[in-house]
Amino acid sequence: xxxxxxxxxxxxxxxxxxxxxxxxxxxxxxxxxxxxxxxxxxxxxxxxxxxxxxxxxxxxxxxxxxxxxxxxxxxxxxxxxxxxxxxxxxxxxxxxxxxxxxxxxxxxxxxxxxxxxx
Numbered sequence: 001x002x003x004x005x006x007x008x009x010x011x012x013x014x015x016x017x018x019x020x021x022x023x024x025x026x027x028x029x030x031x032x033x034x035x036x037x038x039x040x041x042x043x044x045x046x047x048x049x050x051x052x053x054x055x056x057x058x059x060x061x062x063x064x065x066x067x068x069x070x071x072x073x074x075x076x077x078x079x080x081x082x083x084x085x086x087x088x089x090x091x092x093x094x095x096x097x098x099x100x101x102x103x104x105x106x107x108x109x110x111x112x113x114x115x116x117x118x
């Protein structure tokens with residue numbers, strides 16, 4: 001499976017805003033832990049990556065009511081998570097969700113997308 005094929009499935013698996021919010025927090029925790037571990041040369045900080053994964057995977061069970069795609073392809077899953085985070089930060093996520101016809105996006109994202117299309 002290519003990333004191009006994986007990405008639409010990833011978006012559908014993250015249709016609820018709360019799921020995406022938990023993923024954003026997990027991304028900050030995981031990436032932040034890795035950066036701190038590298039900057040301080042203290043590998044104990046890498047321990048923040050496990051709770052980050054637990055948060056993200058748990059959001060699928062408790063919020064989205066589906067299964068995490070980390071088992072399908074862990075590398076694509078990590079890259080897709082970073083891409084989703086970046087698109088959320090830069091305002092491009094609403095367009096991606098609409099392009100893949102993903103429902104349940106937050107009304108604010110729809111409004112931002114509509115404003116950008118004018």
